[in-house]
Amino acid sequence: xxxxxxxxxxxxxxxxxxxxxxxxxxxxxxxxxxxxxxxxxxxxxxxxxxxxxxxxxxxxxxxxxxxxxxxxxxxxxxxxxxxxxxxxxxxxxxxxxxxxxxxxxxxx
Numbered sequence: 001x002x003x004x005x006x007x008x009x010x011x012x013x014x015x016x017x018x019x020x021x022x023x024x025x026x027x028x029x030x031x032x033x034x035x036x037x038x039x040x041x042x043x044x045x046x047x048x049x050x051x052x053x054x055x056x057x058x059x060x061x062x063x064x065x066x067x068x069x070x071x072x073x074x075x076x077x078x079x080x081x082x083x084x085x086x087x088x089x090x091x092x093x094x095x096x097x098x099x100x101x102x103x104x105x106x107x108x
Contacts, residue, residue: 016065041086049090052080056093069094074102 038046055076059067069077081087081099088096 013065045084045086048080048084049086052077052084052087052090053092055080056091060093067093075106078103078106 055073059069059073077094077099081090082103084090087099091099
């Protein structure tokens with residue numbers, strides 16, 4: 001009984017992990033295309049995007065099944081996205097509508 005429950009929970013965790021991996025998969029499938037596009041962007045924009053992506057990785061690396069952004073992290077993501085032209089392509093763990101809602105909540 002216990003081993004079947006353990007197997008069931010392992011299966012559920014595997015399904016959840018696959019779902020998360022599918023959701024955070026980069027939108028741009030070609031690394032070459034991304035590198036070419038990066039050549040047309042300024043250094044400051046690339047540094048800003050790097051900070052934006054790193055902040056999302058910090059949230060993802062928490063040891064929980066579904067990590068949530070803390071209020072200060074929401075503010076940071078909104079601030080970083082506001083200076084980034086291609087912020088929608090750099091989103092991996094948050095939906096664009098969610099980030100826009102956080103922006104409205106902060107400034108309205």
